[in-house]
Amino acid sequence: MNMLSNKKIIVIVAGGIAAYKAPEVVRVFKQAGAKVKVVMTKSAAEFTTALALQAVSGDFVHTDLFNDELSSGMGHIELAKWADAIVIAPATANLVSNLAAGRAEDLATSICLATDKNILIAPAMNVQMWENSITQENIKSLKSRDFTFHGPTAGELACGDVGQGRMSDPETFPNAVYKMLKKGIWQGKNVLITAGPTIEPIDPVRFISNHSSGAMGYEIARRSVEVGANVILISGPSVMNPPYECETINVETADQMFEKTFEQINTKIIDIVFCVAAVCDYKPLIYSKEKIKKQGKNLTFELIQNKDILAELCKIKNRPFVVGFAAETENIEDKGLKKFNEKGCDVLATNDVSSYDSGFNSQYNKLLVISRKNKKIIERDYKYNVAKKLIDFVHSEINS
Numbered sequence: 001m002n003m004l005s006n007k008k009i010i011v012i013v014a015g016g017i018a019a020y021k022a023p024e025v026v027r028v029f030k031q032a033g034a035k036v037k038v039v040m041t042k043s044a045a046e047f048t049t050a051l052a053l054q055a056v057s058g059d060f061v062h063t064d065l066f067n068d069e070l071s072s073g074m075g076h077i078e079l080a081k082w083a084d085a086i087v088i089a090p091a092t093a094n095l096v097s098n099l100a101a102g103r104a105e106d107l108a109t110s111i112c113l114a115t116d117k118n119i120l121i122a123p124a125m126n127v128q129m130w131e132n133s134i135t136q137e138n139i140k141s142l143k144s145r146d147f148t149f150h151g152p153t154a155g156e157l158a159c160g161d162v163g164q165g166r167m168s169d170p171e172t173f174p175n176a177v178y179k180m181l182k183k184g185i186w187q188g189k190n191v192l193i194t195a196g197p198t199i200e201p202i203d204p205v206r207f208i209s210n211h212s213s214g215a216m217g218y219e220i221a222r223r224s225v226e227v228g229a230n231v232i233l234i235s236g237p238s239v240m241n242p243p244y245e246c247e248t249i250n251v252e253t254a255d256q257m258f259e260k261t262f263e264q265i266n267t268k269i270i271d272i273v274f275c276v277a278a279v280c281d282y283k284p285l286i287y288s289k290e291k292i293k294k295q296g297k298n299l300t301f302e303l304i305q306n307k308d309i310l311a312e313l314c315k316i317k318n319r320p321f322v323v324g325f326a327a328e329t330e331n332i333e334d335k336g337l338k339k340f341n342e343k344g345c346d347v348l349a350t351n352d353v354s355s356y357d358s359g360f361n362s363q364y365n366k367l368l369v370i371s372r373k374n375k376k377i378i379e380r381d382y383k384y385n386v387a388k389k390l391i392d393f394v395h396s397e398i399n400s
């Protein structure tokens with residue numbers, strides 16, 4: 001799979017000579033698997049064309065804060081929410097200065113102020129502009145606010161001067177974004193996530209399972225990768241694509257999920273485990289090797305209990321930080337607290353799977369999250385946003 005597979009990137013093109021290289025930056029991002037939307041400043045149109053950028057991005061190029069074609073008429077907010085990362089290539093001295101001052105007078109600056117996503121700035125300018133102490137102060141201020149700088153490099157500049165000020169080579173951008181997205185609060189942490197349903201075979205064509213889609217676990221995996229973790233995802237059958245950077249281990253039954261989880265725990269240093277999988281509590285006592293035929297009478301199966309991965313994990317001495325999930329259909333808080341005390345995990349996230357608009361097979365979820373000292377409701381939102389808030393909660397619990 002490609003390095004930036006399915007990552008959503010906004011490329012902001014500002015008005016410097018290097019804007020002529022912007023279509024090439026867009027092209028390499030697309031080649032690396034990213035989805036790209038382009039925003040141009042007014043000045044950028046003096047150096048390159050919206051048509052060229054539209055042709056390589058395959059999408060409408062956004063230029064106007066007040067007359068954007070996005071549905072809500074709030075283009076800057078929609079674009080800021082859509083993106084996984086924002087790249088400014090080239091970034092002019094003027095745009096760097098506006099960002100450092102927190103200005104929002106056009107579409108480009110408004111998006112940058114309205115986003116909580118990572119921003120990569122690739123400056124390109126004359127060497128005197130670059131070395132000017134005002135520019136350097138602006139850069140210092142932006143770096144202290146977590147903006148990432150890529151370049152400039154040294155060499156002969158468009159104006160004929162020689163020195164620092166050339167925009168980095170377009171080919172280097174995917175790697176720079178990949179590295180930027182890996183920076184974060186869980187840099188270097190090893191996170192293991194179980195996700196999806198398990199299936200418990202009755203015979204070669206039938207099984208017991210549940211409605212879990214895997215989406216919640218996959219979004220926790222995606223967010224963990226974004227905040228810098230090395231992620232192992234142990235997944236039951238799911239139609240979702242795991243994040244590119246995860247090591248994914250596919251399993252089917254609860255027994256396989258148990259075995260693979262403990263294989264990882266026993267052979268690697270795992271810092272945090274999220275038990276998100278909807279593991280079947282029971283499996284048929286007897287598996288029929290042949291398809292069971294209709295017998296003209298009722299059929300009774302004996303079911304036996306599967307091993308409890310979460311409970312077993314919590315018994316380990318010097319164990320990782322363990323986050324459990326509980327799917328409940330009524331008395332969410334009481335049942336969540338009971339399960340939290342029984343299992344002995346560090347955090348328990350309880351979700352109400354009875355409601356039609358969140359939980360199983362939905363893009364949305366809402367959680368009641370319980371720890372020894374804290375209790376928090378994560379309100380109904382897209383599962384990715386819920387995953388973000390859950391990871392922030394877990395992070396503060398680990399550091400409390």
Ligand SMILES: Cc1cc2nc3c(=O)[nH]c(=O)nc-3n(C[C@H](O)[C@H](O)[C@H](O)COP(=O)(O)O)c2cc1C
Binds near residue numbers: 015091125
């Ligand atoms: C021919 C020409 C080339 C320019 N090249 C650059 C450049 O490479 N880098 C830069 O920071 N500004 C450059 N500028 C100045 C910017 O175009 C100017 O500061 C503009 O306001 C930037 O607008 P923007 O930041 O909204 O895109 C150049 C101006 C002209 C006329």
